[in-house]
Amino acid sequence: MASSNHLKLLGGWFSPFALRVKIALSIKSLVYEDIEEDTLNSKSQLLLQSNPVHKKIPVLLHGDKPICESRIIVEYIDEVWNSGPSILPSDAYDRAMARFWAAYIDDKLCVAMRHALREEDEQARKAYLEEIEDSLATMEGELQKRCREGKGYFGGEEIGLVDITFGSLLCWVSVLETMNGRKMIVEEKHPCLVKWAERFEFDPNVKGLIPETEKLIEFAKALLMMLKAAAAAK
Amino acid sequence: MASSNHLKLLGGWFSPFALRVKIALSIKSLVYEDIEEDTLNSKSQLLLQSNPVHKKIPVLLHGDKPICESRIIVEYIDEVWNSGPSILPSDAYDRAMARFWAAYIDDKLCVAMRHALREEDEQARKAYLEEIEDSLATMEGELQKRCREGKGYFGGEEIGLVDITFGSLLCWVSVLETMNGRKMIVEEKHPCLVKWAERFEFDPNVKGLIPETEKLIEFAKALLMMLKAAAAAK
Structure with a gap:
């Protein structure tokens, strides 16, 4: 026990x-x-x-x-636990907004990423990659509001629920970028996201936890082969 | 303002x-x-x-x-607002469980219901109706645990997050039952759900708010025709 x-x-x-x-x-x-x-x-x-x-x-x-x-x-x-900074804001409205964006990331960005990874048809995959780019543009717009207030994270001064939910996907965005030869988070379009992504990856609470893109690509290939074999066996 | x-x-x-x-x-x-x-x-x-x-x-x-x-x-x-009973439990673990089941209802039951409503192919629709029945069986199992503790709602003595999330869908379950000539919540399989649904509908905070099934069916038919026209125009 x-x-x-x-x-x-x-x-x-x-x-x-x-x-x-x-x-x-x-x-x-x-x-x-x-x-x-x-x-x-x-x-x-x-x-x-x-x-x-x-x-x-x-x-x-x-x-x-x-x-x-x-x-x-x-x-x-x-x-x-209160043995560290709060992850959700203390104000109820800010908390509702954090939950809203965290849900958006899972319902839109994450779903499009899963489809883009698994889709074999090139045209259909391109459409999913565009959906991902739309979500990234929306998140850039949201982050710019924080930047104008002098804040570096969606959560304000420190990493919060939205940063964790979104930041955890960055390594998989890199996987999709490499596998499709298409850069999706770029300085010209996403000046705030690029800086945020760097800040996030080097944050003391994140550093060392993010898997390497190369290893993830190998894993993704094994996963896709397994899914294909399973589909063929049906 | x-x-x-x-x-x-x-x-x-x-x-x-x-x-x-x-x-x-x-x-x-x-x-x-x-x-x-x-x-x-x-x-x-x-x-x-x-x-x-x-x-x-x-x-x-x-x-x-x-x-x-x-x-x-x-x-x-x-x-x-604390001008009425709490909707989420006060204990953090119970709160996490309430959020888990509320998310389950939206991610599984609700998604299957939306598909079942819109699917024109009979075989495919049957598969969605079966998915709905699987979710209902899971929720019956969960509710039986509460019944054994002498509680009538997922939230305990009073309506909570899970009751609201699930209960709000009951009228649309009736729509699907009528449109498909197939009863899905039945006494023999779902003794607790049947009693819970009755209790929910007659709860003073719910009574009078639930739309009539007949009106919903008319609405559903109009919606489906609109979706069909929109698809044909593409």
């Missing part, structure tokens, strides 16, 4: 969703057991028991209690 | 998402201006200004501040 405060993260080095949880744990200076799930080949009994509905990483185990879904885990960490 | 506490809801009588906001406002005994958007024909300037990203109802205007996305609005109402 685990102590009621012991923290275990069921994650994967490649997962932007597990990365969100790692950053939140780092912001709160929390020590945790980092359990690498081999989701490509087989899911552990612990994962299947802890997230029987979605059977997906990440899961945070707080003692015996499993918490699932990355943004819900980040909010939980913020609400339970 | 609106007073900073004036509440306006940009909604639609047919919308389960606007219904969620109405129930939350009722729980907190809040008075609001109920603005009916004609989303089938044209969207008001106020809606387009207030929700430029998604251009969708519902939007709650609190003074001049717009809040979008139904679950985010419900959380906002709960955080700002």
Whole structure:
């Protein structure tokens, strides 16, 4: 039986969703057991028991209690521990806006990225890449408002929910850029995003946690081959 | 210029998402201006200004501040006003679980319902109806845990986030049942859900807010014809 405060993260080095949880744990200076799930080949009994509905990483185990879904885990960490800066704003309206943009990133950007990665038809893939660029333009517009107020993060002076949700995807944007020979976050169009992305990657709570693009590309290729084989076997 | 506490809801009588906001406002005994958007024909300037990203109802205007996305609005109402019972649990873990199930309802049940409504191919529609039934079985299992603790709602003794999120869809489940001649929430399979649905519909904060199934069916038919015409014009 685990102590009621012991923290275990069921994650994967490649997962932007597990990365969100790692950053939140780092912001709160929390020590945790980092359990690498081999989701490509087989899911552990612990994962299947802890997230029987979605059977997906990440899961945070707080003692015996499993918490699932990355943004819900980040909010939980913020609400339970005050051993570091707040991740969500203290004002209710600002908090609603942070939740709005975090949901936008998952519902629009993230969905388009998943399609762009898996789509084999070039024309269809191009349309998804354009959707990604539309979302990036929207986020640049939002960030420019913060920049005008002299703030470097969506969350203000420090990394917040929107920075974590969006920043965790940057390494996968690089993967798509490399695989498609198309730069998507560029200085001329996204002056604020470019600076923000650099600031984010070198933030003490993020540095060292982001996987290398080359390794992610290898992983992506293996994943795509597996999906193709699974589709062919149907 | 609106007073900073004036509440306006940009909604639609047919919308389960606007219904969620109405129930939350009722729980907190809040008075609001109920603005009916004609989303089938044209969207008001106020809606387009207030929700430029998604251009969708519902939007709650609190003074001049717009809040979008139904679950985010419900959380906002709960955080700002204590003029009625809490909608989210006070314990952080219970809160994370409520958010988990509310997200599940939108990501699984709601998505399958939207597909089932729009799908013309009978085989494909049948598959979506089966997905809906899977989600209903999952929710029945979850509710049975509450029933065993002697509680009538997902939220415990009173209506909470999960009840609002799920309950707002019940009238649209009836629409799908009637349009497809297939009962989906049934006593033998869902003894707890059947009782919960009755309790929900007659709750003082819900009664009178749920649209009639017959009117919704007419609306659904008009919507489907419009979507078909729009697709044909492409």
